[in-house]
Amino acid sequence: MKVARHEKIIELIRQYEIDTQEELAARLNEAGFKVTQATVSRDIRALKMTKVAGSNGKSRYAILEEHTPDVLSDKYSRVLKDAVIAMNIGQNIVVVKTIPGMAMAAAAALDAMKWPEILGCIAGDDTIMCVVKTSEQAPGVVQKLGGILSRGK
Incomplete structure (x- = not known):
């Protein structure tokens, strides 16, 4: 279940400019993963996510292992x-x-x-x-x- 949730998190942050744990938790719940903010917080640490500048000037979550230019x-x-x-x-x-x-x-x-x-x-x-x-x-x-x-x- 955790592996599937992590894959979904990666998919979501690539698809949307998610800037809060609450927004990520809401999107995961919409996708059928019943999670709390605490679970999302642990997932963020496990996936080594950080906040970076988004295209709209607001910060967004990204995974450091992604060697993407942005x-x-x-x-x-x-x-x-x-x-x-x-x-x-x-x-x-x-x-x-x-x-x-x-x-x-x-x-x-x-x-x-x-x-x-x-x-x-x-x-x-x-x-x-x-x-x-x-x-x-x-x-x-x-x-x-x-x-x-x-x-x-």
Whole structure:
């Protein structure tokens, strides 16, 4: 029953811009799932849902694992655009310089984007060490990140 309910939640948040737990519970009840707000709250945590900006300017629920442009890319590209100052390559390590205090947020954004060529990031105050699988892939990571930084400028 829980798996079917989770599938229905995913379907509903893709179909509608749902912005409250009560609205989600109502739509689930309409679809034949008898749920309470407490159940919906647990489902939201289990599905790792978050609120993102909707097309109408209001917030709406989305699932972080969905790597859709409007969910992750917009959210994290803003963080990267605000934070990143410079990038350098040292073999399979991309060193990213940020404004002071923003390295952790930028590293979290890079990790959340789940680029297959990035093994992981370690951040200090204004520097990120981004480990890339191979030294051949490092320039591609810099180019990809540069593309994000130049969008909308």
